[in-house]
Amino acid sequence: MSTNADTASSSPVTPNDLPQSQSDHHQAQLDKRRTTLLASISKLKTQISETESQLREVNSKLRQVKKLSLHITILILLLCARSPENASQTVRNHIHLLHAYNEIRGIGQGLLGLVADARGARHVDIQNEFGISPGD
Numbered sequence: 001m002s003t004n005a006d007t008a009s010s011s012p013v014t015p016n017d018l019p020q021s022q023s024d025h026h027q028a029q030l031d032k033r034r035t036t037l038l039a040s041i042s043k044l045k046t047q048i049s050e051t052e053s054q055l056r057e058v059n060s061k062l063r064q065v066k067k068l069s070l071h072i073t074i075l076i077l078l079l080c081a082r083s084p085e086n087a088s089q090t091v092r093n094h095i096h097l098l099h100a101y102n103e104i105r106g107i108g109q110g111l112l113g114l115v116a117d118a119r120g121a122r123h124v125d126i127q128n129e130f131g132i133s134p135g136d
């Protein structure tokens with residue numbers, strides 16, 4: 001046989017069942033949690049906006065690097081089409097072109113690193129996203 005005490009303990013407690021001071025305390029905790037969550041959401045939205053801005057900037061720089069790469073490729077083809085006077089001149093030309101290539105490649109890798117850091121992703125994943133193969 002059940003008693004009133006058994007029945008009361010088995011039903012869920014609602015804010016209306018709590019004394020006024022406990023209900024006020026419960027509401028204050030909910031309000032505090034809501035305020036904290038709203039502040040976190042606002043902070044995350046700001047971070048997303050900043051990351052998107054950085055991504056646009058990096059994409060713009062990447063397009064510039066790709067244009068420079070195309071220009072260097074054209075220069076290499078033009079230089080190869082010419083007949084240099086001697087082998088040492090050819091070597092000097094190649095070294096110069098390699099320095100230019102390495103500088104552009106370094107800039108590109110740096111930009112990809114910025115994107116990876118901003119997204120919290122691996123560098124190789126960002127390279128794949130931009131269509132850059134491991135051999136590039």
